[in-house]
Amino acid sequence: MTLNYKNISINYTVKGEGDALVLLHGFLETIDMWTDFVPVLSRTRKVICIDLLGHGKTECLGYIHSMENMAEAVFAVLKYLRIEEISCVGHSMGGYVALALAEIYPNLVKDLCLLNSTFEADDHERKVLRARAAQMATTNYENLVRMSFVNLFAPESKVPFASEIKKALAIGLQTPVQGFIAGHKGMAIRPNRYEVFKAIKGKKVIVIGQKDWIVDEDLLVEKSKNTGIETVIFSQGHMSHIENKYELSYFLKRFIEK
Numbered sequence: 001m002t003l004n005y006k007n008i009s010i011n012y013t014v015k016g017e018g019d020a021l022v023l024l025h026g027f028l029e030t031i032d033m034w035t036d037f038v039p040v041l042s043r044t045r046k047v048i049c050i051d052l053l054g055h056g057k058t059e060c061l062g063y064i065h066s067m068e069n070m071a072e073a074v075f076a077v078l079k080y081l082r083i084e085e086i087s088c089v090g091h092s093m094g095g096y097v098a099l100a101l102a103e104i105y106p107n108l109v110k111d112l113c114l115l116n117s118t119f120e121a122d123d124h125e126r127k128v129l130r131a132r133a134a135q136m137a138t139t140n141y142e143n144l145v146r147m148s149f150v151n152l153f154a155p156e157s158k159v160p161f162a163s164e165i166k167k168a169l170a171i172g173l174q175t176p177v178q179g180f181i182a183g184h185k186g187m188a189i190r191p192n193r194y195e196v197f198k199a200i201k202g203k204k205v206i207v208i209g210q211k212d213w214i215v216d217e218d219l220l221v222e223k224s225k226n227t228g229i230e231t232v233i234f235s236q237g238h239m240s241h242i243e244n245k246y247e248l249s250y251f252l253k254r255f256i257e258k
Contacts, residue, residue: 016042024094030056054179
């Protein structure tokens, strides 16, 4: 399904009945990342998957897609569907968007899972890497995406999950250059939203891959102590929906239990 929003189309799907569960994909991903999880989750929930700005079948809105821009696009879909409260799972960039949504609309997000994501802002080194990637995207896009994507997996995941990685990479390569650049620039300017995450009244969970170089496991575990934030540790890298698929499926079923 599509929604017209500020003269662009937002692509989304809805399956099931019950309390709303919103699934937000990460950078260079689409709603397809949730395909194997929706059938189970939609048995008890209305599951809404949304292609974020510049990804999948949702068009670009500009040359910087801030997390707030993406959150407002998500909210437009929820408003159209007349949904006033959600549980949410956000993978990587999707987690940043979910936190922005929770800050803008604090009564909307009841439960939140940051999947291979963080409430921390980018440090200086990460911002430099994003700026470099945005520049490289204008001249060597395909090689840049291939290199960036493969590095998201733990080294020992690359052989047993070769076919899954190939399929996910093919989807990532369909991301337009403008979406790539706008996403990187938007993630670079996002603020720290630790206090926003702590303020969520329902379930607050961070799923961390032990071999995920993008998030700081020790820092997240330490900052989650005595806050009501649960941390769940999986054995592999940044792409838990592929590398730890069965563990994640079990966790998500538990996450949506009342």
